[in-house]
Amino acid sequence: MAITSANQLELLQTAEAVAREKMIDPGLVVEAMEESLARAAKSRYGAEMDIRVHIDRKTGRAQFTRVRTVVEEEELENYQAEMTVDQAKQYMADPAIGDTFVEEVPPVEMGRIAAQSAKQVILQKVREAERDRQYEEFKDRAGTIINGQVKREEYGNVIVDVGRGEAILRRNEKIGRESYRPNDRIRCYIKDVRREVRGPQIFLSRTDPQFMAELFKMEVPEIYDGIIEIKAVARDPGSRAKIAVISYDGSIDPVGACVGMRGSRVQAVVNELQGEKIDIIPWNEDIPTFLVNALQPAEVSKVVFDEDAERIEVVVPDEQLSLAIGRRGQNVRLASQLTGLDIDIMTEEEESARRQKEFEERTKLFMDALDLDEFFAQLLVAEGFTNLEEVAYVEQDELLVIDGVDADTALELQTRARENLEAQARKALETARELGAEDSLIDFEGLTPQMVEALAKDGVKTLEDFATCADWELAGGWTTDNGERVKDDGLLEPFDMSLEEAQTLVMTARVLLGWVDPSELDPRVDEDEAAEDDTDATEETGA
Structure with a gap:
């Protein structure tokens, strides 16, 4: 097949027809045709030649040209597409490196194989253009x-x-x-x-929580306008869902607006979600209050929030336990997803039993450690004392408020508590040394003998060992595994060490060992240096 005047216009007509069908730019189709014709020409004139084809966008005429580039003599590799400056002087007046010489060559006769190859190139380019168009259209949606x-x-x-x-x-x-x-x-x-x-x-x-949020946005104009905001969504697709909303207009009830007149708005969402039951809950910045709302319809007696562990304990009346947990744990699971917290639910009876157990354990601790009778030990626990450190180092005035305790008794209690703590420290230190703990770790400020003992039992015996620990290895933490939060026990977690304290201790150890530059620990050093530089620059300008 030769590109003759009879079918020149057909090229443009074909390009426009394909572009309309695939909804892409006609210019891309013409470029694909140019590339396919150039490939066919190379098979005729030689693959090493740089053959290019240009199709006139108005007449459809295809122009075949051969391009040769001027290169350094030592860089000449392809004699068909490149030439030296001396060779270029035959065709150009004043050739320079990088110049190109273009000459027109006769159109090629396209045989069956060449035509098939050209067709494949065009189809491939059209497919790529179509894919790019689809991606650009949907990526922002x-x-x-x-x-x-x-x-x-x-x-x-x-x-x-x-x-x-x-x-x-x-x-x-x-x-x-x-x-x-x-x-x-x-x-x-x-x-x-x-x-x-x-x-x-x-x-x-259709199961993503945001699908339900977008449906509400379509049904509730106040959400679309930004007057009401959806703060959190939790779903058990096809069964039950909870959605937390807040209103930025005091005159508009967020729950009522989402429910609609006679439930028309929420019912439209329910119908789309195959009858999924939806609890609409008012959002509250106070997490315990929000959780009480999230656990509806169950009633909550008490909430204990552990902010560091991101866990929350909920106490409910005995008859409300099954309602709070829900069928197969659904209610508490959705409330947990909504708040982003782990929730432990217990009955009032279970909480009472736990508190009684803690009371008995603390009473026995004071009886054994301070050599007290049961009644006196119970008085200490009832006043809120939980461990020996509190008794040993508290202000005496706090002990004197206990019935039957005078100044001498308070002094004796504190003396016994301190002696017991010192004995525990000595024993812990001996055990740590037996386990191989070195003085560099024992003398490190911030670690008690009991902490050193716990570290040595886990193989941390030197300051270098301690400096390689991560903060969460010491203080503990939480990780998410397959969507569930898993507790990581810390070596020093029993001593109530926080993550910030662990970070400080580890970085201090690294500074002592010379692993870290102290200036890197205090960002104020950089700020002071920057301020000094600014001052110097100002003085120079003023001078």
Whole structure:
């Protein structure tokens, strides 16, 4: 096939037809044709030649040219596409390195194989352009709801026609046992859009918590306008969900606005989610108060919040326990997801038993350590004393408020407590030395003998060993494993060491060992230096 005047205009007509069908720029199709013709020409004139083709956008005429570049003589490798300055003087007046010499060559006769190759190049370019167009169109729509039409179902995954492309709703992203037939209308949440080798992949979801949030945004104008904000969402898809909302207008009730007149707004969302029950909860900055709301419809007697551990203990009446936990733990699980905290639920009877056990343990501690009778030890516990350190180092006035305790008795209690603590320290130090703890660790400021003993039992016997520890290894912490928070026990956690204290101790050890520059620990040093530089610069300017 030769590119003759008879079919020159057909090139442009074909390019426009393909561009319209695939909804891409006609110029991209013409560029693909130019590349395919150039490839065919190279097969005719030689693969080493730099053959280029330009198709006139108005007439459709294809111009074939051969390009040769001027290079240094020692860099000359391809004699068909490159030439030296001396060689270039035959064709150019004053050639320089980097100049190009372009000459037109006759159009090629395209045989069957060349035409097939050209067709493949064009199809490939068109596919790439189509993929780029799809990706650009959908990449900014992630996090929104889209309406589509079911095309087919493959191994439980639903392929959805979303207009200018296809998307996939995976089996685990469907609600319950949803099933769809071809041509069914479907509404989904665009969870992710990825650029992959086989083209842009659009992943849909109907189980994502944000799908429900977007549905409420569509049904509740106040959410769309920003008057009401959805602060948190937790779902058990197809079964139950909790959504926390807050109103920035005191005259608008966020819960009532989301429910709507006679429940019309929330019912529209429920119908879309296959009857999923939805609890709408008012958001509160006070976490315990918010948790009480989140555990509705159960009643809560008391909440104990451990901010460091991000755990919360909830005490409920005995008859409310099953309601607070919910069927298969659903209610407490959703409340935990909503608040981002681990929740321990116990009945009033269980809490009472635990408090009684703690009371007895502390009473026995004071009886054994301070040689007190049971009644006197119970008085100390009742006044809030929990350990020997509190008795030993508290102000005497706090002991004198206890019935029957005078100044001499208070002094005797503190003396006994301190002697007992010193004895424990001596014993811990002996054990630590027996385990191999070195003086560098024993003498390190900030560690008690009991701490050194605990470290030595775990193989931390030198200051170098201690300096290699991570802060969470000492103070403990929490990690998330498969969506569940898991407790990491710290070596010094029994001594109530915080993460900040552990960080300080470890960094101090590294400074003593010369591993860290002390100036790196105090950002104020850099600020002072910067201030001095500014002062010097100002003085120089003034001078």
